[in-house]
Amino acid sequence: MKKEKINFINISNEIFTLFEWKPPSSLKSYLLDLNIVRENMTVDIFFHLNRGTMKIVYIRKSNLLYVIGSDQDVQFQLLEAILEDVDEKFNEMYAVDVILSYGNVTEAAFKEFSCDEIIENAENLIKNVDVFCRVCKKTLPLNVKKSLIETASSYPVPIVYNHKGHAVVTYIDQNFVVRGVELVNITG
Numbered sequence: 001m002k003k004e005k006i007n008f009i010n011i012s013n014e015i016f017t018l019f020e021w022k023p024p025s026s027l028k029s030y031l032l033d034l035n036i037v038r039e040n041m042t043v044d045i046f047f048h049l050n051r052g053t054m055k056i057v058y059i060r061k062s063n064l065l066y067v068i069g070s071d072q073d074v075q076f077q078l079l080e081a082i083l084e085d086v087d088e089k090f091n092e093m094y095a096v097d098v099i100l101s102y103g104n105v106t107e108a109a110f111k112e113f114s115c116d117e118i119i120e121n122a123e124n125l126i127k128n129v130d131v132f133c134r135v136c137k138k139t140l141p142l143n144v145k146k147s148l149i150e151t152a153s154s155y156p157v158p159i160v161y162n163h164k165g166h167a168v169v170t171y172i173d174q175n176f177v178v179r180g181v182e183l184v185n186i187t188g
């Protein structure tokens, strides 16, 4: 996917930012957005936020917080998939707990890490399935994270597609085939 669609990727712990990626020539700071999500202590659950013109997805994995911000037209499933890949590759590259145990560690310790390739190849982490929405009266491409289907404990897997002020629940089988679509009521 295009790097410009992603506003930032940030990996931090309670104390400091271990790694931050931004598209080339971006000078924006996302500190305020990061402070909002830092309060969340729940682990291993993805959270989604709409913030102005930006979508934010974040997840806490043990003592690290992974956050990604993107343009509004990027689907949450794709952002989740990118964060999963970032988490995997970051931990492949670094024994993070060991490095942090040294003390006096700064962002410099992780500067060899890069998200460029992950973002460029992000489309490989998802499948696009066509969903007919009877409110929009058209077929829409729905991004489904491959890991969501591949690690599911039962099928079909329900996924809610919230778009344009309404939502449909879609049931996806193990071959990424849509088995049903229903209009659902929303609150929150």
Ligand SMILES: [Zn+2]
Residues within 6 Å of the ligand: 133, 134, 135, 136, 137, 163, 164, 166
């Ligand atoms: Zn619709």
